[in-house]
Amino acid sequence: MNEPTADLNHPQLPRRPLGPPLSEPSCWHDIRVTVNGAPVCAQVESRLLLVDFLRHRLGLTGTHVGCEQGSCGACTILVDGVGVRSCLTLAVQADGSDVRTVESLAESGELNRLQRAFHEEHGMQCGFCTPGILMSMTALEESSEVIDDDAIMEHLGGNLCRCTGYVNIRNAARRACLRERSRPVDEGADRDA
């Protein structure tokens, strides 16, 4: 398997639809998105799901695909700062947006605080659900909300895990995210704009 490449504009990553186009050229669209901070231009077919764009065209296989109907949360990413299902979003709908995936969390190979909490609390077993859960928790952490147990459970509610029984996931989320007071508005202001 190819290592996911950090360089999203790497010449070997396909910029055009893979395989023979299945529909007339009017179904193709040029999109510009920012993915994990890097500007990306690509041509996509209308029906390409955002999750498949990330995985197959950009090589960002950290985002997982489970149910493709919005129920499991494995594909959760951030679009313009909020958590969304990338299986229920078309790549073309993301044109002009800021997209962040689990690959954006660790900086220069160092796990961030949230990832470390999942490591230390053993908040996973097989790890299939983990990228989606990390992104749901990142969205919560970056919001301006007070983060109590209820908020954590509300935001975890959209992510299924078939292995752990959730206890360690909740403990990890608590360790990283609990905060008694809401964040000052200006810290979150760029996302509300």
Next chain:
Amino acid sequence: MKPAPFDYRAAHSVAEAIRLLGDGDREIKVLAGGQSLLPVLNMRMGHPDVLVDICRIPELGSIDVDSQEAVHIGAAVRQAQAHADPRLRSGWPVLTEAIGHIGHPQIRNRGTVCGSLAHNDPASELPAVAVALDAELVARSQRGLRRLNAADFFDGPFSTVLEEDELLTEVVFPRQPAWSGSSFQEFSTRVGDFATAGVVVRLERAGDVVSAARLVFFGVGGSPVRVAAAEQALLDAPVTPSSTAAAVSALEEQLDPVGDIHATAAFRKELAAQLAVTGINQAWERCA
């Protein structure tokens, strides 16, 4: 699975959207938040030729309160945006409560209020809220504009009176009168699931008695179900255990839910009646 091929068009104005929808030769679907439409496409239960994305239309993206103090929610307004709006929370609290029961935060970040109304899933919350609060839905096409009462809008499971070429541009909730109160009650097995059953209650009070009542159920029929006989049973008296008991016996006679893997018909009916009792009492307490 992945969706079958289709064409995608992003509309940038209502005029452009209804022009695109007016092309009668192809099967065209409005794409709002996609939280119901994309599962349908991914499962290949639908094969539209064209999707018209309405979420880039600036004129549909806002929540406005007009001079009559009615609130207008445009078709591109996401459920999360409506859920966070302080004007809705204070003026139409049952709407805020109902939105909080839709799926998960990640679903509400993209799903729209109007998309939920246009989709009319029998277990969905917002159609029942629209009927209970006498909402008005505004539909536009190249043929003109129609204002539809929520009571006439929903005509069966996953079906409304909207024509193929019509765009629902906004939903309008009228100001709730003084001395009225509402309640939203739902039961689902897990948080975020579609409702096993639920009810929206709205009461108006004159002096010590109920002067108007609405009981609108969801999850117990193909569309929102209003039970007029139970509403009648509450009128012209204060809310007391005997008036709610009268309403419950009317409900038990009129409600005819179906059974499925989540609940038997008898359990659903019992559940709906119990939720109604809680809802009637809460709405009465809120009548101020």
